[in-house]
Amino acid sequence: MASSLFIINISYLVVLVSLATLSRHCDAARAFFVFGDSLVDNGNNNFLMTTARADSLPYGIDYPGHRPTGRFSNGLNIPDIISEHIGAEPTLPYLSPELQGEKLLVGANFASAGVGVLNDTGIQFVNIIRIGDQLRYFQQYQQRLSGLIGQDQATQRVNQALVLITLGGNDFVNNYYLVPYSFRSRQFALPDYVNYVIFEYKKVLARLYELGARRVIVTGTGPMGCVPAELALRSRDGNCDTELMRAASLFNPQLVQIINELNSEVGSDVFVSANTYQMHFDYLNNPQAFGFVSTKVACCGQGPYNGIGLCTPASNVCPDRNTYAFWDPFHPTEKANRIIVSQIFSGTTDYMHPMNLSTILAVDEMKN
Numbered sequence: 001m002a003s004s005l006f007i008i009n010i011s012y013l014v015v016l017v018s019l020a021t022l023s024r025h026c027d028a029a030r031a032f033f034v035f036g037d038s039l040v041d042n043g044n045n046n047f048l049m050t051t052a053r054a055d056s057l058p059y060g061i062d063y064p065g066h067r068p069t070g071r072f073s074n075g076l077n078i079p080d081i082i083s084e085h086i087g088a089e090p091t092l093p094y095l096s097p098e099l100q101g102e103k104l105l106v107g108a109n110f111a112s113a114g115v116g117v118l119n120d121t122g123i124q125f126v127n128i129i130r131i132g133d134q135l136r137y138f139q140q141y142q143q144r145l146s147g148l149i150g151q152d153q154a155t156q157r158v159n160q161a162l163v164l165i166t167l168g169g170n171d172f173v174n175n176y177y178l179v180p181y182s183f184r185s186r187q188f189a190l191p192d193y194v195n196y197v198i199f200e201y202k203k204v205l206a207r208l209y210e211l212g213a214r215r216v217i218v219t220g221t222g223p224m225g226c227v228p229a230e231l232a233l234r235s236r237d238g239n240c241d242t243e244l245m246r247a248a249s250l251f252n253p254q255l256v257q258i259i260n261e262l263n264s265e266v267g268s269d270v271f272v273s274a275n276t277y278q279m280h281f282d283y284l285n286n287p288q289a290f291g292f293v294s295t296k297v298a299c300c301g302q303g304p305y306n307g308i309g310l311c312t313p314a315s316n317v318c319p320d321r322n323t324y325a326f327w328d329p330f331h332p333t334e335k336a337n338r339i340i341v342s343q344i345f346s347g348t349t350d351y352m353h354p355m356n357l358s359t360i361l362a363v364d365e366m367k368n
Contacts, residue, residue, distance in 0.1 A: 029088035030364075031107035031157050033213070034079045035134050036166035038113030038331065042079060043070025044129055045113045047095040052114035052125040058300055058317050062334060072113060074299065074321045075334035079109060079164060081341040085357065086162060094137050095129075104145050107161060110134040116171035117201045120184075124174070131167060135207055142212070158212040160364070162357075165208070166219045168255070171197050172247045173224055173330075190243075194250040202258040209262070209270060215360060216271045217344065218259055220252040222280040228298040229329035232307030238296055252277050256353065263354075272360065275351045279343045283325055283336065290339060293323040300328050 225241030
């Protein structure tokens with residue numbers, strides 16, 4: 001009888017300790033959720049049968065442990081660096097078997113390389129997590145979180161979380177402009193296509209709000225015509241491709257417009273626009289000011305501008321990644337990612353509207 005009571009008391013203590021640990025985690029750094037494409041994918045595609053992967057060296061050459069993780073970077077990507085700024089550990093890919101128990105409290109990364117706003121974007125990659133599926137996984141995540149800490153706590157944690165979404169670029173480079181006379185380019189003139197993508201994107205953002213997101217950083221597209229892949233395919237003189245630059249110039253202002261509309265509809269500054277076009281263009285236009293030697297040639301690749309094909313163990317790899325703006329034909333180096341996040345965190349309203357991340361953190365701290 002005494003031994004039975006002892007076992008019961010020990011079990012009770014274990015439960016109390018577990019609850020106390022979860023409580024401390026709930027009071028720690030806010031949760032962070034990430035949606036979008038390869039610019040923010042932390043490794044979900046590693047768990048899928050797809051060609052859109054970054055699971056072999058030299059990807060991850062500068063990541064802790066010098067190993068590939070599925071990030072399309074030589075090291076940390078934008079979500080990793082944002083996690084540093086908010087005092088949290090990096091989010092795990094939602095498909096990772098490690099994402100369970102207390103790890104759920106950190107948040108989750110639902111992004112998948114190759115996706116766009118539209119379902120037919122990235123079909124050449126076959127098995128990727130399209131944005132509708134990312135949102136369904138977010139619902140599933142919340143059910144799992146409720147099972148861990150209860151529905152009220154889970155709802156509160158989601159409402160207080162920071163959310164990052166990065167979409168749109170693939171709808172142009174891996175859809176409209178993927179091949180000459182693509183289906184979408186025959187269906188729509190460019191301005192009409194942009195209107196269509198924006199219309200669908202607004203529905204995605206509205207759904208995020210319905211699912212409980214209350215602080216959402218929405219990035220625009222970068223200067224798509226300036227990436228090494230497009231220079232290799234489309235440029236004869238090293239200048240950025242005018243058609244892709246035109247697409248960005250049409251898309252980004254309309255994205256800001258729907259963000260303003262949504263905030264007006266919900267009566268709060270839920271959505272924050274990040275002018276990543278200007279963030280990128282600053283260092284592309286004045287590389288020396290940021291310590292870059294090259295902003296046209298990818299660090300890892302082959303062919304003109306190292307922009308042809310994939311970054312593989314057989315590729316050319318630059319010895320000093322900190323002097324290159326682009327890691328592979330499409331993606332920034334960790335150094336460039338840090339420049340972008342520094343503007344997300346403390347940039348003026350020319351970069352972050354209506355407020356930057358440091359202001360978001362300060363305002364929300366006052367509320368809580």
